[in-house]
Amino acid sequence: MTEINQQGARKSASGLGDPNGVLPFPHVTGYWVNRLGAAFRTVVDREVKDFDLTRRQVAMMIHVERAESQRGDSPTASHLTRSLGVDSTAVTRMLDRLEEKGLLARSPDPSDGRRHLIGLTSEARTLLPKLKKTARKVEACFEAGIPVEDLRTFQRVMMQMLENAGESLDATIPHHD
Template sequence: MTGQRHDLGASFARLTRMMIDAETPILRAHEIEMWDYTVLSALESAAAPTQAELAAAVHRDKTRLIPILDRLESRRLLSRTPDPTDRRNRVVALTDEGRAVLASCRVDIRAMEAEFLASVPPAKRRTFIEVLNQLADLTAPGRSQSDDRE
């Protein structure tokens, strides 16, 4: 077809495993786990209005999310505050400290990614990243085009 050798799914799965292997030691150096990082990242652009929405955003069962939130809250990396307009809801938001931890992890991960992509010529790399983000956002209700910056 287009010189395509493997299934897309196989390639994505292999790359996912590579990135997990590369990120795990980085996160451990910052004393957080993969799920912690996923949750903190999900809160970066905006606080989650409910825990159920946060659970859906990170594709995790809401009951399994609770111990993670407990741990992150006890470490003051995020806050759970009752929504004043509906006190059943807990608004989950990053604290300044949580934002700082996320940022420092992000620096190391960006460096790892840059090294990982080093063998790809810059023009192709830009196209690759662009298409990657476009495809990943196909059904993702997350960030819109408006926060393309950074």
């Protein structure tokens, strides 16, 4: 069981840290999650720069493709907002930019004229295998030397932490193509 003391430090029943069970700074989960996220974002941004895309744009394209294959239809902007964990204004800006680049297309939803369905263009479908290869290369760099079962446990723990924080998760542990 974990609790927060009056100073905001996390106490753990595991006994790590001082005799009172307060975790010392290097063991604070948020610190390491933030460091890992920052390192990952930096490397991905560097790797997709040659494609004239941002990591968020690449993520959006992959989410559109995944939604099409899993659900059998094109996602809406609100679906992308939920699955990417980004606010609707940011999603709209990304959609606009990807549409300008000829990688995504919006079409009216036949069942609800107020919504638009988001689909990949043929140019995006040609580019996606290269982007996925780049993503796999980055992940392989970060995952080097870590047993697969440890990676799966790490992913499950992160997903549980997100759920504990109140985040809704549309996806299961990702399987790489």
